[in-house]
Amino acid sequence: MSALAMFGGARAVPEQSIGQALVRWPVVTxxxxxxxxxxxxxxxxxxxxxxxxxxxxxxxxxxxxxxxxxxxxxxxxxxxxxxxxxxxxxxxxxxxxxxxxxxxxxxxxxxxxxxxxxxxxxxxxxxxxxxxxxxxxxxxxxxxxxxxxxxxxxxxxxxxxxxxxxxxxxxxxxxxxxxxxxxxxxxxxxxxxxxxxxxxxxxxxxxxxxxxxxxxxxxxxxxxxxxxxxxxxxxxxxxxxxxxxxxxxxxxxxxxxxxxxxxxxxDRLPSYADARERNARRLFDRLGVLPGLVVPLVPEDRTHAWHILRIRFDPAAAGYPDVAPGPFRAALARVLQAEGVPVQPYQLVPLPGQRVFQTREGVGGGYPWSLPGVAEHDYRIEDHPVTMAVIEDSLTLQRWHLNPDSGPVLDLVADAFEKVWSHLDAVATIARSAPYTVPWAGSMAVAA
The missing domain is CATH 3.40.640.10 (Type I PLP-dependent aspartate aminotransferase-like (Major domain))
Incomplete structure (x- = not known):
């Protein structure tokens, strides 16, 4: 397969392939x-x-x-x-x-x-x-x-x-x-x-x-x-x-x-939802066989609206047990974005880590926490280890797939993932060597 785009190869998702008719949202008629x-x-x-x-x-x-x-x-x-x-x-x-x-x-x-x-x-x-x-x-x-x-x-x-x-x-x-x-x-x-x-x-x-x-x-x-x-x-x-x-x-x-x-x-929500289901399923059928890539679970008793597509990454399952999940995800983000895939994090910090909950300044200088009878709340992100892990090892795809005609573009996205997976040794090298900080490092800073 061709070289990674970040090393001079052609993008897997060429800019000219991303026509607005295929990815614009909302669709205005x-x-x-x-x-x-x-x-x-x-x-x-x-x-x-x-x-x-x-x-x-x-x-x-x-x-x-x-x-x-x-x-x-x-x-x-x-x-x-x-x-x-x-x-x-x-x-x-x-x-x-x-x-x-x-x-x-x-x-x-x-x-x-x-x-x-x-x-x-x-x-x-x-x-x-x-x-x-x-x-x-x-x-x-x-x-x-x-x-x-x-x-x-x-x-x-x-x-x-x-x-x-x-x-x-x-x-x-x-x-x-x-x-x-x-x-x-x-x-x-x-x-x-x-x-x-x-x-x-x-x-x-x-x-x-x-x-x-x-x-x-x-x-x-x-x-x-x-x-x-x-x-x-x-x-x-x-x-x-x-x-x-x-x-x-x-x-x-x-x-x-x-x-x-x-x-x-x-009027068009049901037909758009059907198209979104088909497109998302086709994408995840291809991505789900890539080692170390974890696609979303949809239990049999429910259906998914597919507003956001979140993908987790497991470097050990991909064959790189010495690489930590966070650096692996960060390296994949750089490589996939270079290929033209608009992956990005969604939420950089567990909600209790947001500054408003860390400072508890709230409304009027401390409410609701200053109300009589309200228990002391120590909002520690460490109390939510699954949330922390998901933020650190996942990326999301947003917006493109909302368009019911986005199937051809999502096929190119799947091509990009497959291309990157054929170069995982290079991704692992980047993950081992590039500087890394956890996503919430700057988000939780409390002003003096």
Missing amino acids: EDERSAVLRVLDSGKFTSNSMGLGEVQLLEREWAGYVGAPHCAALSNGTAAVALALAALGLQPGDEILVPALTFIGSIAGPVQRLIVPVFVDIDPRTFTMDPVAAEAAVTPRTRAVLAVHLHGLPCDMTALRELAERRHLLLVEDAAQAHGATYRGVRAGALGDAAAFSLNVTKNLPTCGEGGLVTTVSHEVHERMIRLRQFGEDLRPGRPRDYVSRVLAGNEKMSSVQAAFARSQL
């Missing part, structure tokens, strides 16, 4: 353009427009797609998590279990509402919350479990539901990356007491900017969500606006332009 113009022509731009507008139609359609009785549209996914917990009745000082590997958006909103995060390690193959670790993390102040369906794969919801029922906890889904994924035949969004989705432009179901959705089985929770998203007012179609704030709340509503764009995307 005349349907989206017509939907946005429909809103502009209507003059109904917000969710408090009287009557059945774009926002209300998106709520109805998403609830029907998920199989949940109720849906509320919000400004973004972070607000969706925070307001879902507020509508479920969590109070300042309550604790919530959160996986140590997730985006900080999963917990930023709850912390701003003075809910205390307790971090839980993950399963090494599914990358979702480990139910056994979750059980060990429960305290008398724990009120909820935030089940993050990371990368698009649902958590072990049977085990987490059993834990929640036995310990009298709420079970909330963070399904920001799991649009359309299923667990035992039920779609994400209908598996817990409530579920939060992001509609950020990068997500599998995107808006033309930001957006969020909360689904729930509870009529009462839904009613509270409607009030919480705009100043505590009761804004529903068919009722005149009275400007009465029934609860103290901010402004977290979605615009009609975003809703119209997302509704158009929703």
